[in-house]
Amino acid sequence: MDIARTPATPDGNHEMADAAPSPQEPATIRREDYQPFAWLVPETRLDFDLGLESTRVRATLTVAPNDKVAPSPTIRLNGDGLQPASVKVDGEPTQSYVMDGDDLILTLPAGAHEIAIETEIQPASNSQLMGLYASNDMLCTQCEAEGFRRITFFPDRPDVLSTYTVRMRGPKAQLPVLLCNGNRVDTGEEGEMHWAEWHDPWPKPSYLFALVAGDLVARTNHFTTMSGRKVELNVYVREGDLPRTEHAMESLKRSMKWDEETFGREYDLDLFNIVAVSDFNMGAMENKGLNVFNTKYVLADPETATDGDFDGIEGVIGHEYFHNWSGNRITCRDWFQLSLKEGFTVLRDQLFSADMGSEPVKRIEDVRILRSVQFPEDSGPLAHPIRPDSYREINNFYTATVYNKGAEVIRMMRTMAGTERFREGTDLYFERHDGEAATCEDFVTSIEDGAGLDLKQFRLWYSQAGTPQVTARLTHEGQTARLELSQSVPPTPGQSDKKPMPIPLKIALFDRSSGSHRGEELVVLDEARRELTFEGFDAPPVLSINRTFSAPxxxxxxxxxxxxxxxxxxxxxxxxxxxxxxxxxxxxxxxxxxxxxxxxxxxxxxxxxxxxxxxxxxxxxxxxxxxxxxxxxxxxxxxxxxxxxxxxxxxxxxxxxxxxxxxxxxxxxxxxxxxxxxxxxxxxxxxxxxxxxxxxxxxxxxxxxDPEKAVELAAHQYDRADNMTDRQGALMVLAGTQSPERTTRLLDFYNRHRDNALVVDKWFALQASSLHPQVIEHVKSLADHAEFTLKNPNRVRSLYMAFAGNPHAFHDASGEGYRLIADLILELDPINPQTAARFVPPLGRWRRIESGRSALMREQLERIAAAPKLSRDTYEQVTRSLG
The missing domain is CATH 1.25.50.10 (Peptidase M1, alanyl aminopeptidase, C-terminal domain)
Known part of the structure; x- marks a missing residue:
């Protein structure tokens, strides 16, 4: 899953929880308490009678005792806001179950059984956009991490793998396209209704289930795999959006080819579908064979998309496709292992994008994101290792640390092993764990064995939070240069003392007169202090260190x-x-x-x-x-x-x-x-x-x-622009000025693109992120605009995340910027808690800000914390930020 370039508590058999948490305060889930589920679910059949207002779901689970753990007389099936309409065991109605909160606990005789449960859900009222929900008269799902339990009762945890057969039935006029995971095996019509049956032959966890039904059209193409299989490719969108899908399709084909050539991974179904959805909490989701995308990462043409948008689409499509192996064929044993799939897949999409464009520029862009988002996370109250020991709300675990730092940690292994040996390690990983729910340890061991590395000490990168600081001191005497290196890792919440970690540093010493060096050297700093000597320098050399950003x-x-x-x-x-x-x-x-x-x-x-x-x-x-x-x-x-x-x-x-x-x-x-x-x-x-x-x-x-000249140049560029990159670049500058040109061009931009939601998002964001002295008042006014809504995450992010990321405005000395974000969090939390919680971290940086502003930031956090009925997502973020 891409977190917009960025879920549920496992049952009691999976993680042991602290007793009696409050409704706001979720239980603490600990990695050390993991236990395999007592039951296997080899087959799952789902029957959907689809409707926007009401959908009927019949789930039939084939279950059998897991002989690797002690037998259990009960099976816990997770639910979230569901009530069972009927429960059957082996074809007979049963009352031998109890509800434990939202979960259904069913008592079963020994041996294998068939459990059938019927539920009814209301997609149109699902504002959380988790589970099955309605978006612009279509139905779609988002199940990672714990959305499947909002559809039906199920052991909703990543280590329960099942093959799925799905029958979907709905009104063909309203929902003419019916899509699901895997391959379509049959279709039919029943008067005004029609149906489609899908089968996914590859066992998968419930978080990878996907369903889409709506009035869609497709750009269709094909890809022939390295073994000669022909795969049908489709990008489904609203009819008017079809012309803007060519780049997405070509990005998909490039991704498939690159993954074969670079990692030896071949696609494994007859069909690969992408669907663009306008209401989506994340960037995209890697559901097996049916990737659901935020429209932002599918639709592009020169008139409406910037160069950055084109890059983003290519990278996110690559990311979700690469998950087919690093996430789907091999999934996570539990959510503590999230970086197993996300860190590895982020690295894979970074390498892909670098090969498709400018490698050095891509590297700089990746480091800029790491430093602007992950480094502050590592030094703040929300710091955590890439594989933490505990969590409370899984929605809050989709962080830059898990994704971006996770990618950097795996990149360091690649740097130390070299490209070829690293490939041997990943080949071994895919071979050993195909079809399994694996752990980060499984991955590291595979790289260790395949690449011939000793990674015993390196494992500290998985368990220690914080950004290491390396001190480098270069001295020169006679013809000898001495480089003294030392490392320290600052204290983070719950981790006061840190051990030295292996840090691979690419270095070069430049001769000052010639401007050249003798070659790059890889030095692994694996102790607190190390000294290196270099001979043959008549004059002090110039140190170039951490080249290519070889370590985070x-x-x-x-x-x-x-x-x-x-x-x-x-x-x-x-x-x-x-x-x-x-x-x-x-x-x-x-x-x-x-x-x-x-x-x-x-x-x-x-x-x-x-x-x-x-x-x-x-x-x-x-x-x-x-x-x-x-x-x-x-x-x-x-x-x-x-x-x-x-x-x-x-x-x-x-x-x-x-x-x-x-x-x-x-x-x-x-x-x-x-x-x-x-x-x-x-x-x-x-x-x-x-x-x-x-x-x-x-x-x-x-x-x-020269503001006057800048306004002249920017207005000229805007008026002559034949592409969105030039037009947006000019408008960005104009938006920060107090000039008539600002007003006229903003109005022109809106009128020109008012029917395109993604470009209207840009219009909101340009004003919220500007250097204009009245930007706070502009944001307040835009929040009352007819085109603004709290129900669409893209629109909320375009206005308020752009504002929260604008230090000039957010940190206004009056504290009004802090109040604006706090007001948003309180208003958004009942509608979409997952999105609301993502606005807390900017306020959580209060300890690093001067005392006047710091007090104002803390005041707003305390106001949020005192609100009644706060969601678990937001409550956890706020209380941790307050410390």
Whole structure:
């Protein structure tokens, strides 16, 4: 599952829970208490009489005792808000069951049995968008992690694998397309009704069940697998959206080919269907053979989608397809193992996207996400290991730590093993555990055995939270350079003392005069302190470290500013060059925001930054995609993470001042770059995409240094744009200005695209994330707009998540930004608690913010915590954030 680039408590036989939790406060589930389920469910048959208002579900389960555990006279079938209309055992009605909360506990004689349960559900009133729900007159499901129990009573846990046969019946005029997992085996008509039967031959857990019924059309294609099987491919959408599905289809075909070539994985059904849904909590879901996607990650054309949207679609489609093996064929034993499928699959989609586009730019983008979302998570009250020891609400476990840091941990194994040996390890993993519910330990052991690595100490990455800090000190004497490395992992909630972990660091030492190095070296720092010596340096070399971001750590290298300028201009590793430029700017901005720079120090530092940026702007060997990355200033969130206590107001002021200085000092170079880039016609090739990227960065710097010229340029770009990337880039800059052009272009943008929900989402987000001084009032006004609704997660995120991610507005000194998000959480929680809970973490950073704002943030968290009938999702996030 993709968490929008981002479920249920197992029964008592699975995890032992603390006694008597309150309705708000869920029980604590512990990994050490895992027990296999006492019953096997080899076959499941589901019969649906479908309707938007009411759907009848008949579930028939074949069950047998699990001979690997002690026999149990009862079977616990999880439910959520269900009431059984009838219960039968071996064809006969029975009353030998009790309800334990939402769960049905049935007493069974010894041996195998057939259990039949009938339930009725109301999809149209399901605002949580979990289980079976209605979306724009169609029916669809979302079952990860614990949504299946909202459809029927079932042992809803990932280690119970079953083959599914599903018969769907519904009105053919209203629901002409009936889709489910696996292969379609039969269809028929009964007057105004029709039906379809589906069978999935591969055993799967209930969280991978999927059903879609609605008035849809498909873009159809085919893919021939490496063994010669022809697979039918379909992308289902609303009829008017069909022209915008070509990129999605081509992304799917590229994903299938890449997975065969890179990991040796072949698709295993006759059919692969994708369905785009407009109401969806996540980005997409990897249900076996029937992937359900948020429309955001399917629909694209140049008029409505940016370059980033095209990349996002390719990456998410790849991610969900790759889950077919890393998640479906091999699934998770329990939810503590979530990173087994998600971390591994994120790495796979990152490698795929890198191969499809610019590898260094993709690496930088991935690291930027890690630093802006996961690093703050690792240093805050919600910190947890990628495989935690306990959890309370599984919905809150779909985090950047599990996904993004999980991917980095597996990438480190790949770095230490090398590409070929890593492939041997993954081949062994797929061979050993195909058809099983596996653990993170199973994966690590397979890599260890297949790649020939000793990963005993490396397993600490799975159990220790926090971002390690590596200190690097380079000294020089005579012809010897000495590099002293040390590591520490800061305390996190529940983990005060940490052990040293293996940290693979790619390093190179540059000769200052020639600008070259003798070769890159991989050093694994696996102890608290280590010293390395390098001979043959007449002069002190320049250290390039953590090249390609070989480890998810922070580096304290106490490097002279001259060395950063050197690396920003000359490092041959693109990521290390980017890192030097970021460090050069971040060092200055953190010192300036902290009040630690005299005027002459400011002047010298800005001069060095401008010199390094000039080298970037004029380097003919650089492609524009990479140039655009090097032009970006560190984000305010990243800068705040570099400070023990951050003042968001000062950070914003200093960052805007630096943008203005760079814009003025580099005015000629920036405008030459813009004029050159403007000449390239629209296409999706890397050169044209790079041109669009640098044009936007020029506008960003111009807006700070010469607002009138920036408005003129941005309005000109908007009016001439023949694609969404240029139009949105221009409008982003205009949205932050107080100019007539802002008003006219925002109105034009809305009127031009008012019938396209995804582009209207952009319109909301552009205003909520702008630098306009009245952005808080704009957000309040937009919340009353006729097009705004709390029932669509995309629309909620477009306005309020964009606002919460806008430090300039969210951290307004009045505290009004904090109150705005708290009000949203309280209003949204009864409608969609999963989405509401995702707005808590920005408030949870209060400990790292200066005292005035900190008190205001905590006040809002306390107000939320005091609300009656708060969902378990939000309650857990708030109470942990308060500590």
């Amino acid at each position: 750590v922070t580096i304290d290298r106490d490097i002279p500013r001259d060395d950063l300028v050197f690396l920003a201009a000359r490092d041959d590793d693109p990521f290390a060059r980017y890192e030097a430029m970021q460090e050069l700017m971040a060092g200055y901005l953190v010192a300036a925001a902290g009040g630690g720079l005299a005027e002459d120090q400011r002047e010298a530092a800005v001069g060095d930054i401008a010199g390094a940026m000039r080298a970037v702007l004029t380097d003919g060997a650089l492609d524009d995609l990479m140039r655009g990355e090097l032009m970006m200033l560190p984000s305010q969130t990243y800068l705040a993470e570099q400070m023990l206590v951050a003042d968001p107001g000062r950070i914003h002021e200093e960052r805007e001042a630096l943008k203005a200085q760079l814009g003025r000092r580099l005015r000629e170079e920036l405008h030459r770059l813009y004029d050159r880039a403007e000449q390239l016609p629209y296409s999706l090739d890397l050169a044209a995409r790079g041109a669009r990227k640098v044009k936007t960065q020029v506008l960003v710097l111009a807006a700070a240094s």
